[in-house]
Amino acid sequence: MLHLLPLTDRTWVKCREPRAEILWLDRRCFTSEEELLRALKEHKIVCVPDVVGVGDTDFQRFIEGRTLPLRRWWSSGQVSDAVFDQIVDLFREMTRIRPGMLAAKRRCEPEDRPEDGDTDGFLERLIVFMEDQVYDRNRPQFEGLFADLGVTDESFTLLRKSVSGLTSRPFCLLHADLHRKNLIVDPRGQLWVIDWELAMLGDPLYDLATHLYLMRYPDPQERRMVQEWRRVVERALPTGSRGWENDLSRILDFKRAQSVFTDVIRVSLKLSQNEDFNWAGLPLAAGKLHRILTAAARPLGLEAVPTHAQIMAALVRRHRETGAAG
Template sequence: MTTPSVSDDRQPTHELSVDPRLVRGPLKGYHHVTHVLLADRTWIKCREPRAEILWFDRRCFKSEEELLRVLKKHDIACVPDVVAIGGTDFQGFIEGRTVGARRWWSSRSVSDAIFDQLVDVFREMVRIRPHMLQAERRCEPEDRPEDGDTDGFLERLIVFMEEQVYERNRPQFEGLFRELGVADESFTRLRKAVSGLTSRPFCLLHADLHRKNLIVDPRGRLWVIDWELAMVGDPLYDLATHLYLMRYPAWQENRMTQEWCRVVERVHPGSSRGWEVDLSRILEFKRAQSVFTDVIRVALKLREQAEFSWVGLPAAAARLQRILTAAAEPLGLENVPAHKQIMAALVRWHRESDTVVMNASDAS
C-alpha cells in the first residue's frame, strides 16, 4: 500500500462526502497520516501532515498535484493520476506493493524488471528541462541557481541544511552536536570537500527515490510516488540520492551508475559529465546531511513515549556512530566518539532538555 501525498491545504478527510466503510487507514507515515478512500467512484489518497514532525527537506514546488499534472502533460508515465473532487485535487491510489515490501529485500538488490524500469524513470526525468516545468514554485527566484550551476545548486542545499536544520534547532541540540564533534566550522569543511563540481544541464529531479516511494502494481509496472521533494537541478544529484537511499550491493550500484550514464547522455548530452569525480562528492554531502538530520531525529525518538527509552539507547548510539563515521571525512571529524560516549551524550541531552522545560514551566 502506498504512502499518499497531498498538499497542506487539502480538504480534511472528514469533510469529504464518502462512505466511512470505504476508507482505508489511517496509515501513519513519517511525515503524514494517510487515508485511502473511495470518492465519486475513484480511489484517491488523502494525506494530512503530522504536526509534531520536524521537516528537514527543501521543497521547491508549491503543489505536488499541480506538478504531477504538468508531468502528465509531458508524458511522464510513472506518476499517479490527479483527479478533482469537490474543487480539490487528489492523487489516484496505486494498488500494489513497495519495492521494499518483500521480506527478501534485505539482500538489497532489485530484480532486473524493476531495475530496467528505474533506469527508464531516470530517462524520462532527464528530458524534462527547467523551462518545461510550468508549476508554481515555493523558492524565490534568487534562491534558484542558473541552469548548469551545479556548485550553486549544491550550495543552496547546504545553506538550507545550515539555516533550517542546524541553526533553527541549535537552542535545543547545540550541546549534543558539540559533544559529537559537530559545530559551525563543520559547514566550512563540508563546502571545501564538495566544491568544484562540473557543470551539467539541469532537469527534473525526484530527490527522494527510495524503496518506499516505488510501487509495483499487480501487472509488474513501476510507479513513482511522493513527489513533494521534487526540484530542478543537477541530474547527478538524483542518482547520488537514489544510490544513497537504496543501499544496493556494490555490483548493482555500479551497474545502475553505468546504465544511468548511458541513458542520460543519450537523452541530453552532458548530463553525466564529470560523474567519475563528482558522484563521490555528492555522496559525501548526503552522508553529511544525514548527520544533521538524524542526530535530531534519533534523539527525539528516544523521547517519543512519555519516558526516555533506556532500552533503545544502545541501538540509537550505534546508529549515530555509523552515521558519524560515514561523514567523518567531509565534516572533518578527527575522532568519532565511542559508542559509550555517544550514549552518555544522549543521556546528558535528555536531562538538560528536561531541565530547560522545567525552568520554562517555573518561569511561567
C-alpha cells in the same frame, strides 16, 4: 500520518496530516505536489499517481502494490531486472524535462535558484538550507547534542571545502528522494513513484547520488546502475553526465553529511516521544548515529567519531536537559 479515503469501490486516495514544523528538514522547490504531478502527466511521465479533484481539494490516488524490499543482513537488497529497467527509464524521462518546461509553481525565490548548469551553486543552496533551516533553526534544542557528537559551525566550512569545484552539467527535473519505500510495484509489475514533495530542478548527478545512497544496492547492481544512468542521460541530455567520475563521490559525501544533521534530530526526537524516553531503543538509535557519523567523518572533518557509549550518553543528556528546561 497517512490516511486512505475511499472515493469509489475501486478508487482510494491518500491524505496526509501536516507534519510538525521541526520535522521539515528537507528543501522543497514546488508549491504543490499535486500540481507538480498534473504537470508531469502532461509530459507523459506515466509512473506518477493520478490526481483526483474533490471540490476545491486535490488528492493523490492510492497505488496498491508493494514497496521494494529493504536491504538487510539476510538479504542483498538486489532488485529484479524488470524493476531496475523501469528505474533507469524513470531517470531518462526526468532528464528530458528541463528548467522552464513545467507548469507548476515554485516556492523558492528567484535568488535561490542557481543558473542552469551552475552545479556548485546548486549544491551550495542545499548546504545553505541545511545550515540555516536545519542546524541554526534547531540550534536551541540540539546544539549541545551536536557538540557532543563533534559537529559545530566549523563543520560547514570543512564540508564546503570537501565538495566544491563540481563540473558544470545542464539541469533537469529531479525526484531527490528515490528510495525503496517511494518505489511501488503494482500487481501487474508496473513501477510507480510516489512522494514527489522534494522534487526540484538541478544537477542530474545529484539525483543519481541520492538514489544510490538511499537504495544501498549490492555493489554489482550499483555499478550497473551508474553505467545505465550514464547511457540514458547522455542520450536525453548531452553532457548531463559530464565529470561524473570525480563528482559522484563528492556528492555522495554531501549526502552522508546531510544525514548527520537530519538524523541526529529525528533519532533524538523519536527517543523522546510523548515525554517518555525510549530506553529500550537507545542502543539501536546510538548504533545508527554511530554508522552515520563514521560515514560522514571525512567531509565533516571529524577527527574522532564518538563511541557507541558516548553517543548513548549524549542522547540521554539531551533528553534530560530538555526535560529540565520544560
